[in-house]
Amino acid sequence: MTRIIESLSQIGADYDALFCDLWGCLHNGKTAYPAAIAALQQFRRGGGKVCLMTNAPRPNPMVERQLNRMGVPTDAWDIIVSSGDATQAAMLDGAVGRRVWHLGPDKDDSFFELIPPGYETAEPITRVALDKAEGIICTGLFDDLTEAPEDYRTRLTQAQALGLPMLSANPDIVVDMGEDRIYCAGALAELYEELGGKVSSFGKPHAPIYDRARNLLGLGSGARYLAVGDGINTDILGATREGIDALFVTGGLAADSMGPDVENPEPERLTEWLATRQQDPKYSIGRLR
Incomplete structure (x- = not known):
């Protein structure tokens, strides 16, 4: 049975590094959480390493810029690893061909424009219309403030009929941006799979993002990791698959199910909620905090 704690400091000394989620844990898409920042800073002062591990579909330099705009100080973390990083590498390796249909907003253009180290001489990726593509790169909805996955059923049905494989740059189904809940690339990938399409994902809960984080941290095989996150099917499931401990942040996506006080989940509600999702x-x- 999960143990409810009051602060990260109660358990931080037991771990060498954190894999800490962003949305719902460190910020809400618009505003950073000061108590979360302080908790990460304290963990690092105690000798721990912090990997900010996010399912954001953008390369990590763009994630860092977003954190800078929110006022998240650089002494709260050591490295950033994004789903966008891992997916970008797969794309440049040719996982869905060189001519791709980009399903996502203009703000994700950096996914194609920021070439990561080691890929400077890779054959270029060309964005083309759906009927000219060899594959799909999905970074999200064209307009996540007004659209829903069902708005894409016709286009995704056409893509499936063409046999196009999809790379999903963000396995998340939804995130909370301030007070608004918006759909992510994972929701489109889920619909595409329902239609019979082939989808590959590289963010949480899938292994590549964890492998990348461990390699970059370079702590060795005996390192003790703690995954921190509010996504039961991403952060917590991923930790379970990787065989590492998890700290579930109940005040994120699941906040409405945990009682009236977002800071203090009701134990009975939490236990029942976790049991129905077969996670512990x-x-x-x-x-x-």
């Missing part, structure tokens, strides 16, 4: 994170906390 070692620890839970209302908000990261």
Whole structure:
């Protein structure tokens, strides 16, 4: 049964590094959480390493810029690893061909324009219309403030009929941006699979993003990791698959199910909610602090 804790400091000394989620844990898409920042800073002062591990579909330099705009200081983390990083590498390796249909907003153009180290001489990727493509790169909805996955059923049915494989740059189904809940690339990937399409994902809960994080941290095989996140099917499931402990932040996506006080989940509600999802994170906390 999960243990509800009051602060990261209660357990931080037991771990060498954190894989910390962003949306719902460190910020809400618009505003950073000061208590979460302080918790990460304290963990690092104690000698721990912090990997900000996000399912954001953008390369990590763009994630860092977003954190800078929110006022997240650089002493709160050591490295950033994004789903966009891992997916971008797969794209440049030719996982869905060289001519791709980009399903996503203009703000994700950096996914194609920021070439990561080691790929400077890779054959270029060309964005083309759906009927000219060899594959699909999905970074999200064209307009996530007004659209829903069902708006894409016709186009995705056409893509499936053409036999186009999809790379999903963000396995998340939804995230909360301030007070608004918006759909992510994972929701489109889910619909595409329902239609019979082939989808590959590289962010949480899939192994490549964890492998990348461990390699970059370079702590060795005996390192003790703690995954921190509010996504039961991404952060917590990923930790379970990787065999590492998890700290479930109940005040994120699941906040409405945990009682009236977002900082203090009701134990009975939490236990029942986790049981229905067949997950049992070692620890839970209302908000990261």
